[in-house]
Amino acid sequence: MNFLIWNSRGIGALSFPALIRELKSNYRLDFLAVLETRCSSDVSQSRVRQLGFPNMELIDCEGYSGGIWCFWEHSITSVSxxxxxxQFTHLQVTGSASCTWMLTVVYASPTSIPRWALWDNLSHLAPSIRGPWLLGGDFNGTLLFCERRSFATF
Known part of the structure; x- marks a missing residue:
């Protein structure tokens, strides 16, 4: 199965739907998560219909911050x-080979206090997981101080 988690930094470009359809075709994507959508729910409803995926789970952004969109093909038997x-969506995925595993797609707040709440929530999820777990996304963290655009306290 082919999965892609992508921080789009906004889906406002008119070329966005065509780009997603091209990625889907070229890489035979079974699952796509788009992060940091930065669009209102009325815009998102018109955009998602143009992307060519039969199944979806959307978490709208708050204002123009965040947003997590998950799309999947029929090749994935079920997503619960x-x-x-x-800041995240936690899913149970069953593939065509009846293999079940957990997937958590994250878009962490760029500010530290809400991000602490994210880590607290994820730490409460962890003990309940039995079996494979994929945790991926944009954690809005840096490893090195020089990677930061701002030197404010994180």
């Missing part, structure tokens, strides 16, 4: 939403 949070 276990928990929704404005």
């Amino acid at each position: 939403v276990i928990e929704r949070h404005h």
